[in-house]
Amino acid sequence: MIPGTDSGGGSAGEDDPSLAKRVADRYLKREVLGEGTYGVVFKAIDTKANRLITGQTVAIKKIRLGQYKEGVNFTALREIKLLKELKDPNIIELIDAFPHKGNLHLVFEFMESDLEAVIRDRNIVLSLADTKSYLQMTLKGLAYCHKKWVVHRDMKPNNLLIASDGQLKLADFGLARIFGSPDRKFTHQVFARWYRAPELLYGAKQYGAGVDVWAAGCIFAELLLRRPFLQGSSDIDQLGKIFAAFGTPKPSRWPDMVYLPDYVEYQYVPAPPLRTLFPMASDDALDLLSKMFIYDPKARITVQQALEHRYFSSVPAPTKPSLLPRPPPKGESQNQKPSDFNPQEGPIVLSPQRKLRRVTLDHDGLAGSTFRSEKAGENVKEVRHMDGTTSQSGSMPMSIDLGAMFGSRPPPRPTLNSVDRSHLKRKLDLDAEFDHL
Numbered sequence: 503m504i505p506g507t508d509s510g511g512g513s514a515g516e517d518d519p520s521l522a523k524r525v526a527d528r529y530l531k532r533e534v535l536g537e538g539t540y541g542v543v544f545k546a547i548d549t550k551a552n553r554l555i556t557g558q559t560v561a562i563k564k565i566r567l568g569q570y571k572e573g574v575n576f577t578a579l580r581e582i583k584l585l586k587e588l589k590d591p592n593i594i595e596l597i598d599a600f601p602h603k604g605n606l607h608l609v610f611e612f613m614e615s616d617l618e619a620v621i622r623d624r625n626i627v628l629s630l631a632d633t634k635s636y637l638q639m640t641l642k643g644l645a646y647c648h649k650k651w652v653v654h655r656d657m658k659p660n661n662l663l664i665a666s667d668g669q670l671k672l673a674d675f676g677l678a679r680i681f682g683s684p685d686r687k688f689t690h691q692v693f694a695r696w697y698r699a700p701e702l703l704y705g706a707k708q709y710g711a712g713v714d715v716w717a718a719g720c721i722f723a724e725l726l727l728r729r730p731f732l733q734g735s736s737d738i739d740q741l742g743k744i745f746a747a748f749g750t751p752k753p754s755r756w757p758d759m760v761y762l763p764d765y766v767e768y769q770y771v772p773a774p775p776l777r778t779l780f781p782m783a784s785d786d787a788l789d790l791l792s793k794m795f796i797y798d799p800k801a802r803i804t805v806q807q808a809l810e811h812r813y814f815s816s817v818p819a820p821t822k823p824s825l826l827p828r829p830p831p832k833g834e835s836q837n838q839k840p841s842d843f844n845p846q847e848g849p850i851v852l853s854p855q856r857k858l859r860r861v862t863l864d865h866d867g868l869a870g871s872t873f874r875s876e877k878a879g880e881n882v883k884e885v886r887h888m889d890g891t892t893s894q895s896g897s898m899p900m901s902i903d904l905g906a907m908f909g910s911r912p913p914p915r916p917t918l919n920s921v922d923r924s925h926l927k928r929k930l931d932l933d934a935e936f937d938h939l
């Protein structure tokens with residue numbers, strides 16, 4: 503137990519404000535590391551890690567409680583206590599959690615880098631053994647949590663953090679469940695869609711560990727391709743991209759599909775050979791990928807089965823974590839990511855006519871019309887069809903041109919600098935606020 507905090511099993515300072523202040527005093531705030539879906543993250547020094555070690559670097563995620571104020575004390579803190587009990591080499595350790603000044607502070611072990619930085623770093627060459635190692639650590643972390651009945655639901659490469667010893671650790675476990683589905687208007691969530699399983703995209707309310715397997719499959723694919731695999735610009739487009747890659751599912755292949763809340767029928771397209779999408783992958787890698795991308799979540803491979811797949815026992819053996827190639831630690835390269843996002847680049851939207859209810863024009867300076875999907879209320883710039891035509895509503899072509907889907911260079915991820923300067927402003931404001939801790 504942490505000195506100066508309660509010993510009764512509750513989160514530190516949960517019901518005693520002076521105790522919360524004492525806990526907050528324990529952490530010396532350093533720079534802002536970034537801002538995510540749930541709040542801003544700071545680097546901090548733990549001045550009282552334990553009697554022997556002081557000055558341990560930690561990362562503190564400060565979660566704005568605003569909208570959760572009513573319910574967070576009981577449900578969320580109880581869930582967070584459960585997260586504190588998750589201890590595994592491939593799970594980021596939640597060291598402490600305490601409320602302070604209306605915010606919830608989650609204290610994590612500090613991590614030097616993340617998998618997104620590895621994938622994006624063009625100076626890094628990833629061998630087959632390196633890819634195998636990163637995937638294996640991802641699956642091991644998932645296997646531990648699934649055994650404890652915790653589903654991540656928000657797996658993506660920037661949630662896979664990398665420690666100084668090369669160990670990959672899953673972060674943000676359980677936060678989606680505790681704090682609800684994040685608001686998709688945040689840029690972060692736009693990317694989360696690329697890793698979302700088809701059952702989630704079809705609006706499944708009840709889902710299982712299979713959503714994490716699908717996301718891990720997307721991450722595996724991204725490691726092989728060195729770019730995000732299925733980059734949908736809306737939920738509808740995401741399903742279109744998935745079906746273009748793996749063929750439109752027939753109800754015989756996924757019987758529960760037609761009962762999902764947002765189910766719509768897509769025109770049938772056959773699956774191209776997987777090998778055409780991953781020309782460099784080994785046969786074992788392709789076999790595992792195909793099992794992680796099975797449509798019916800009940801038939802999809804489990805994480806444990808994936809770990810036992812022959813891909814992991816065949817040569818080459820996974821690289822030892824300490825020998826894995828890594829980008830420079832945070833701070834050295836973090837803020838120098840090139841901005842290559844082009845907001846003028848319209849997404850390709852493949853959407854069944856039935857999905858469309860309303861199409862509005864907007865005039866915010868970016869080219870094209872605004873597409874509003876009935877399901878998610880998402881606005882998408884310009885509806886551009888596979889044949890190069892554009893339209894505002896109605897008769898959308900149902901043909902899928904794989905060349906258009908996979909041939910062209912995908913739009914790169916936006917960076918903070920290029921798309922959302924207001925985030926930066928908010929970060930700085932919060933930075934000042936944290937000084938009062």
Ligand SMILES: Nc1ncnc2c1ncn2[C@@H]1O[C@H](COP(=O)(O)OP(=O)(O)OP(=O)(O)O)[C@@H](O)[C@H]1O
Pocket residue numbers: 535536537538539540541542543560561563594610611612613614616660661663673674690691
């Ligand atoms: N334990 C940690 N150690 C070091 N840096 C961290 C840690 N946790 C988060 N960060 C960094 O803080 C920033 C914000 O992280 P956060 O997890 O809140 O959002 P994100 O991963 O960027 O997006 P999302 O919330 O959508 O997952 C990121 O740059 C992330 O790498």
